[in-house]
Amino acid sequence: MSTSVDDYAVGRVVETQIHPNVSWGAIMVGAVVAVSLGTMLNTLGLAAAASLVETLTRETPTTQSMAVGSGVWLALSTAISLFLGALAAARLAHRWDMTDSALHGLAVWGVATLLAAALLGSAMSGGVAAGVRGVGAAAGGAANAMGAAVPALTPEDALDGLGGRLFGQGNAAATPREEAMAEASQIFLRRMRDGQWVPQDRARIEVLIAAIAGIPQPEAATRINETEAAVQATLQRAEETARRAADAAARATAVGAFWAFAALLLGLGAAVLGARSGTHPGRAALARRRDTVRV
Structure with missing residues (x-):
């Protein structure tokens, strides 16, 4: 007041x-x-x-x-x-x-x-x-x-789906075949990660594939090249799909x-x-x- x-x-x-x-x-x-x-x-x-x-x-x-x-x-x-x-x-x-x-x-x-x-x-x-x-x-x-x-596709995942193309069905004994397949897989995945072949790795994997699949070494070399191209194509498709999904998610977030x-x-x-x-x-x-x- x-x-x-x-x-x-x-x-x-x-x-x-x-x-x-x-x-x-x-x-x-x-x-x-x-x-x-x-x-x-x-x-x-x-x-x-x-x-x-x-x-x-x-x-x-x-x-x-x-x-x-x-x-x-x-x-x-x-x-x-x-x-x-x-x-x-x-x-x-x-x-x-x-x-x-x-x-x-x-x-x-x-x-x-x-x-x-x-x-x-x-x-x-x-x-x-x-x-x-x-x-x-x-x-x-x-x-x-x-x-x-x-999910992100790794070379290991791609090779798992294409392993039959690379190794085929050979007549080698079970244990030696498994050991050879494991060694060949390691060599192949190392090439996919490094982006190029190491000469001794290339020669070694041709020998291993020929022994595993029971085929001549020149045919093994051809099979390796085909599998290499298939794995690269699979990885590229997976990357493209992931990029499209990320782009769509970004646009949706912006909207x-x-x-x-x-x-x-x-x-x-x-x-x-x-x-x-x-x-x-x-x-x-x-x-x-x-x-x-x-x-």
Whole structure:
């Protein structure tokens, strides 16, 4: 309460009620409301997207259309939830100034964003986290799964699939054949890793293959060359597949990031608009007369 000499002179007392600049309680309530509504709407979006999958009739929408639809839904649900959360915060904070209300809406947006990020980053289980995370990651899910399903192919793996071409079916005794195959495999893999033949290794493997497969040494040399070309082709195809998967995953990540940025930007505008909508200029004058001046 504050008074002045002139006020006493005219027999009037001015009572001033001071509000704090920031109402953190209202901001936290608005943020919780926004995150809860966003979780509910995103869970609904996930259910709608899952209902469109038709594996039996193969009428499932394309990955691109699903990604676009998920991004649009994420942006709209974010805007709606932040608008209502900021509106609730402005009403609870009793802000009668448009600028103060807009700043409270901005604070609701910031707190809600941090709260949502903390919830998504924690080890939550159940449908709430799955719903929010599922809609946000729908754009890149297929590409990431494809990239994870393409392991790096090693020369050993390639040779395992082409060992019959190299060794054939010989008549040597079991133990000597196994030892010879092991030595030949080591020599062949060393060549694949080094990128070129060591002269003594080349001569040795021709002898081993001829003995293992029971064929002349010139035919063994031809078989080694064919197997070498086949292994290189297999490795090149595997590398190309892995590169395509990585490229698709990178593009999907970029698209998802752009959609997330658009959702945050739209949510920011919605939060400010919602907070300003929660302010009634008509009630502001009455509140100021009631709260600041009493005669």
